Each structure stands twice: as structure tokens, then as C-alpha cells.
Amino acid sequence: MRQAIHIFGKDARHCRPYIAVVVALTAVNAWLGCRDVPVSPDRLGWILPFLTGLAWWFAAAAAVHGESPIGDCQFWVTRPYSWKSLLAAKLLFLAAFVGLPVFVSDCVILLACGFNPLTLIPGLALRQCWLAAFMALPFAVAALTRLTRDFVLAGLAFYAVFPVMALFDTGFAGMAGWEPAWFRDGAPWLLPLAALSLAVWQYSRRRTTLIRVLAMALAPMAPFLTVPALSLRAHPALPRDAPKYRGIAPQFDPGRGYRYASPYEPSGWISIPIKIGGWPAGLATARGEGVSLLQHGRVVWTQGYRVADTHGDGLAWLVFNPPENLRAATVELSAPMDLELYEQPGGVALPPDGGWAYIPGFGTVAARDVEGGRVLLARTPLKPAGPEWRYRLNGQTGDGVWDSYDHAAPVSPLAFRIGSVCRNVGGPGGTPPPFFLTARRLVAVLHRELNIPQIRLADYQIQKP
Secondary structure, eight states: HHHHHHHHHHHHHHTTHHHHHHHHHHHHHHHHHHSOSSSSOOOOTTTTHHHHHHHHHHHHHHHHHTOOOOOOOOOHHHHOOHHHHHHHHHHHIEEEIIIIIHHHHHHHHHHHHOOGGGGGGHHHHHHHHHHHHHHHHHHHHHHHSSSHHHHHHHHHHHHHHHHHHHHHHHHHHHOOOOHHHHHHHHHHHHHHHHHHHHHHHHHOOOOOHHHHHHHHHHHHGHHHHHHHHHHHSSSOOOSSSGGGGTTTEEOOTTTEEEEOOTTTTTOOOOOEEEEEEEEEETTTEEEEOOOEEEEETEEEEEEOOOEEOOOOSSEEEEEOOOOOOHHSSSSEEEEEEEEEEEEEEEEEEEEETTEEETTTTTTEEEEETTTEEEHHHHHHSSSSOOOEEEEETTTTTSSSEOEEEETTTTTTTTTSSSSEEEOOOOOOSSOOOEEEEEEEEEEEEEEEEEEEEEEEEEGBBBBOO
């Protein structure tokens, strides 16, 4: 360890220009992330993250090339240098001058946005893991090259092949749909592990030619391991039929004491009252597929239906229009449907002056007037609110969906800022009206089937007032 610390100190002195650039770019990103801006966190777009990633690459190359593991004539081979100490020193360099600045930047932004970093340690640790996976590639490329020129050419060759293979992989994945959930979750880590394994092998055995051949063989596989996972990560797989949800199912609710009258369906259509049992009222919705009517165990009629929800109170109706000859008969009804289950961390009244309000378990929200209309803003810790988050304004029945404008934030370790999201809520500029916003998180989508053994449809006809 003493030898590793000695090498680390030497690298820190020799790589001061690279370290200064990395720290400066990280500080700029932290400053941008702390600003209270209405829509976009900055106007630099992808340029600043690109420059930061480039600085990381060259800092890694400068540290590794200080004692290049290629060949047998380097000065460190003739000295009592342990390859383990040398490898530990290089990894410590990346942790101290790449990982630590990003960690500090994240904590500063969290504090500036009103979040406690101590409650978000798992998320911060995961971001460091993503950063380490990102840095595994330049570390391996630097270990297999002797000069900066060779390092740059190898990097350009890799990124020239990557887009071509990514296009092929995206088309193939879209046609075949072969990516299971376990592959999407594990694939992004395979390439970094392979790159790090090759680098460790190079340091321990210095079989440069063989390891270079293996690296070139693995490079075209990079898109197959990363593109499916990154492209689908914005649409996370929700749990289906997990043990904790097995008791949740649609139920026939014949005791409801009023009829469903809708201006959208004509009088005489059938309206079957249902509720979703096993989940808090108002936090579950149903989406219909098709209803089947059976007599003596045989299907006699099938048609699509819609699920009508009234006031978000967990009560709903199956609305459909069967033929006249089945209305007066007693039939068996079967209706498969998808149930969407939500959790509700809480709600808050939005300040009329556009200030931020905190919702436990979600983040901070605000209503602002910007050019072109009024928007809702949200700051959530470490990544934007994805499609699993919905919002409800003033208790209205329909849920709004958050739209992210920082698309790279959920998957990229280059996104230092808190991912804000916004949604146009209409209306011209001016003082926002009183808004009470409720955050809702979609936690599961379940496929269930409603079965009613005996029912007389004529008893549930829609009656107009």
C-alpha cells in the first residue's frame, strides 16, 4: 500500500493540468445544477458533458501511460514495483480525481435543491458504480496503448464502429424483441467488467498482443450489450403478479345504489358496477380488453368494452352494448383487464409566486409562467421523474404525465444536475391559479379477469335522467 500511495502522489503531480480541467468542468456542472431555472438547466446542451467525458478519458490515459504496462523495457519493470501496487495506484487516481469530484458535486446540488444526501446514499453509490463502469473503457484502452496518439486512434476507432453496430442492433432488437428484463438490467455491466478484466490481465501478465486481439473481438459486441438496456431503461419493467399483489382483483359490486349515467353512451347500454379489491380506493385503475358472455359454458358473444371511472374513488363500470336477445337472459360474464396500481406519497399546495413546495418521497414542485404558457416543474433527487410518476391537479380524475427535457439524466453518469421535468398546463402568462398537486407513482400493472357466474344484464342498463 505504501508503494501504491507513492505512485499515486507522483501521478497527482504529473497530471495536474488534467486534474485542474476535470475539477473545473465538474464545478461548472455543479453550478448549473444549483441554479433555479424555469425550464432547462443550461443552454450548453451536450457540449459540457461531452467535454467532461473527454477530460476524464485523457486524465485516465495520462495516469496509466506514466507507467505503461506494454513491453518489458520500462523503468518500473527493473525496479521492485509490484503490479498490484501499480494497478491500485491507477485506480486510486481515478477514484480521487474523477469519482470524488462527481460525488461532491452531487451532494452540493442535492443540498442546494433541498434534499438530504444522507438519505440518498444508495442512489449516490449507484451513480458511482455507473461512473466506474463508464471509466473502465478508457482505462482498458490506455492499458493497451503506449502513447497518447495510439490512445486517441483506438478511441476514435471504437466510436466509429459503435454507431454502425448500434443501428444494426436497434433494428434487430425492435424486430425480434429478444431482450428479457434480466438481460436489460445486467447487460450494461458486462462490457465494463470485460474491459476491466482485460486491463487487470495486462497489468499482471503483459500479454499485449493476445489481449489486444480479444479487445478488438469484443468491441463490436459493445452495442449489443448496451443499446437495448439504455434505450429501454426510460420505460422500466413494472412488477407483474408479484406475491404482494396476488390478492388484488376486480370485484363485482352489485350493492352500489346508483346507476351510471354518462353523456358519452346512449341510454340502454349495459353498465356493470365494479371495484378493485385489495388496494386503497382511488389508487387503482382498470383498462379493458374484451367482454365475453357465456351460456352453459359456451361463449355466445364477445365484444370490446370500456372502463368508466367517475371521481377517482376506486369505483368504476364496465360499459358495453350486447345484442337485445341476451339482455333479458341470465348469462355468465368474463372480462379480462389490466389493473394499474399506484402509490401516493402525498400532495402539496403550490405557492402562487412560483416558489418550490416539497412532497415527501417525490421531490419539490412549482408552477411557473414561461414564454408560451404555464408549466409545472419538478426537481427529483438524482434522476428525473420517469413514466412511472403521474400527477393530479386539484383532485381532477385524469392523471398528467411528466415530460422530461433532460433525456440523458436517467442513464448517464455525465448528468450532474438534478433532473427537472415540466409539463405544460395551458393558459397564458400571468399569476398561476391555486394548484394542489398530488404525486402518484405507478408500482405495478396486473392482468386480472373479472368473472360473474350469473347476471341478468337488463338490471344494469344505463338510465338517462
